[in-house]
Amino acid sequence: MVVGLTGGIGSGKTTVAKMFQELGIAVFVADVEAKKLMKTSIEIHQELKALFGEEVMQNNGLPDRKFIASKVFNDKDLLEKLNQVIHPRVADYFSKWKKKQCSSYIIYEAAIIFEKNLQHRFDHTIIVTAPKSEKIKRVISRDHSTKEEVEARMNNQWTDNDKIKLADFQIENLDLKLTKTKVLQLHKHLLSLVNA
Numbered sequence: 001m002v003v004g005l006t007g008g009i010g011s012g013k014t015t016v017a018k019m020f021q022e023l024g025i026a027v028f029v030a031d032v033e034a035k036k037l038m039k040t041s042i043e044i045h046q047e048l049k050a051l052f053g054e055e056v057m058q059n060n061g062l063p064d065r066k067f068i069a070s071k072v073f074n075d076k077d078l079l080e081k082l083n084q085v086i087h088p089r090v091a092d093y094f095s096k097w098k099k100k101q102c103s104s105y106i107i108y109e110a111a112i113i114f115e116k117n118l119q120h121r122f123d124h125t126i127i128v129t130a131p132k133s134e135k136i137k138r139v140i141s142r143d144h145s146t147k148e149e150v151e152a153r154m155n156n157q158w159t160d161n162d163k164i165k166l167a168d169f170q171i172e173n174l175d176l177k178l179t180k181t182k183v184l185q186l187h188k189h190l191l192s193l194v195n196a
Contacts, residue, residue, distance in 0.1 A: 001105035001194050002098070004121070006113040007128030008157050009150070010135030010142075012173035016128045017109045019183040026101040030110035033097075034090050038063050047085045051078070073152060087116075104194050114163050124193070126186065127167035129160040130174055 005020075005027075007013035017027045038044055039062055048056045048063050052071060058064045072079040098106060108122065119125050130138075132154075139150045164170055169186055173179045 001123045001190070002121070003105055003107050003123060003190060004113045004119060004125040005107050005109040005128065006111060006125065006163065006167075007130075007173075008135060008160060008163075009111065009153050010137075010139040011128040011130045011160075012138070012179070013109055013111070013128040015176070016126075016171055016173060016179065016183060017107060019180055020107050020187065023184070023187050024103055025105065025107055025187070026103040027107045027109055028094055028097055030090055030094070030108065033093055034086050035065075037089050037093065038065070038086065041089060044085060044089060048082075051081055051085065073156075076156075079156075083116075105190055111157065114166050115158055119166055124168045124190065125166065126169045126171060127160065127163045128171050128173050129164070130172065134174060 005013055005017055007016075014029070017029060021027050038048075045057065045063065048068070052068065056063055056067060068082065072082055094108065105123075110118075113119055113122075113125060135154070136147055136150050139145055139153075140147060143150075145153075171179060171182045171186065
């Protein structure tokens, strides 16, 4: 059983993913794997050069992620083209990874499951939510971004309310102790679905 785990920027989906890992569940973090592939895949390097020009590559032979981010933030078409380079390769890698896992179910964590209409790929989906002000506060302290930068990134994602309508389960992540309890309850429920 594959469970999609998603949430807007600053919602704490990575924190929730770690809680599932602590319960022995294999978690695939799409963003982390995409970053690894961006470093190691020669094919991706070639396509990035075609998309952004030679200056996309740094002297160390790795893509300049800051440069890419600055280019795609206010250009939805370019962001879409970038996603078309990265996402299929992450999906291929996930298929191989999935075959090697032996936990009762596995979790695929990604920020834009609903935006990309990928929910049909999962048996169930979980949305991690938090109040907007809390999310902004978390991202500012994590990334040392400005409030305006965080809000610009948020504007590229759907609102929690839009995602909640499509998700099977919701975990509000405001108080870590409560979040842990909710994760444990949901874990037990998902195990019961696996064994049903």
